[in-house]
Amino acid sequence: MEKMEAEEAKEETGTSFLYQMRKEKMEEDVKVVLQQLTMVAQVPSDAADRTELGARYENLITQLTKQHRLGCGITGLLLIYPTCLLHIIEASEYLLDCFLNELRAMQEQPDCKLLEAKVAFMWHSLEGRQFQQWSYKVLTADQINQNLLFTTLEKVEESVETVVCRVLTQLQELVMHLKTSKELPGAILDNKPELLNPPAVLEQLLDRDELLSPQQYLQMYHSPLNICIDFGQVNLRSFF
Template sequence: MAGNRLANSLPSGVSPYVNAYKNSLFEEVEKQKSSYKKCFIHRLVYIAEINGPSGDDNKNAIAGHYEQFVSKIQKNSQTEGITGHLFIYPGCIVHLIETSTENLAVILKDLSDMEKGANPLLKDARVLVVSHCLLSRMFTSWAPQILTVTLSMQECAPHTEPEELLTQIYKLCTSIQEIKDNSLSKVAEQSLLMVEEGVHNLCPSSILRSPSEFLQTYRKPINILMDSEIMWPTQTRLYW
């Protein structure tokens, strides 16, 4: 009789002996967590000098390398895709990438290995900023752009702060997005020159970290045992 009463009080199709409810609070929280698992986007901005003469061959080689590299990551990665923009100047590059932390680590590893090669395409690479857990992307796809704007080194500012360069890069990205035919307007050309000046000033300096230094910090464990945490005498085994 008790079993019949319990069966009558439950919705149809639900066994009185099995907890088959699917609309519990725990279940709803798990659904919300799973829906946001692949939505954590991080943005990396790094700069580097072009190694060797600033000719079209080097610029095309850099564009081709990153086109193949990004395409390979997109095919093999099971996380978020890559969006961003690669600005290839006559003598330097600015690379803005939006993707997961795993992909960012792979990109920095490739950049670090590239600099250690026999004939590297880039040198003096520096990580400008890494922004975590972005609410939205700045770009909808990834693309390289070879720039022909030349810089007169006599007009370079003697000092450039990383914050100023980052602001100019974001302004440049906004200008590029507003230009539908990829042609540079006067405003964008001025932004291009200011960004190039900042890159040439910051790459040789030690203000910013190199990709290898950043990866060492990134991979360093956070649960480091301090000397003050070591107990004396040391603990011995009770069982062998």
């Protein structure tokens, strides 16, 4: 009897060990590498259209999250200015690919409210989320016109790298405030409008040919590498 119980305990221990191994393997499989996409786009100036655009983006993010439950979700911030938008999205590489594909399909629809768009920056291997959830905010004309930093901004010809760094630096200022506050980004920006990126700076990025559109980015992402098959081959006749 004792021998039988010992064998059953041994078998149970072995089963538990295998179960734990499989569980750890599954947990490793669902671990994903976070990436952050920063995108700018041109939008209509009509306030009603901008509110509708925000709701449309929110619906898209919700659908993607429900369809792809495995792995990490989507966090970030969408700021809709009177003439343009700034969108920061944190997700896995696969979810960002899905988002850009859906965005491309949305742009092809006749009633699309989103015009020209450019991928400003893609941050690979993000150590941690900078935003706890995804949210959007429609900025009013008063919030822009009453900001002295925007009205006194002089137009200076700068490199695309400099302009992108300016945008990212301003976003990091907002992130630092988020770490010490429980408020949503929109509420913080209401109290500290100086944390906003000037729309004139974002519009500069829309005019830069160095930046890729979402369609161009997807095409480059899915295209195979052009590898020269002659690389590394040696012509023996050159030695004689």
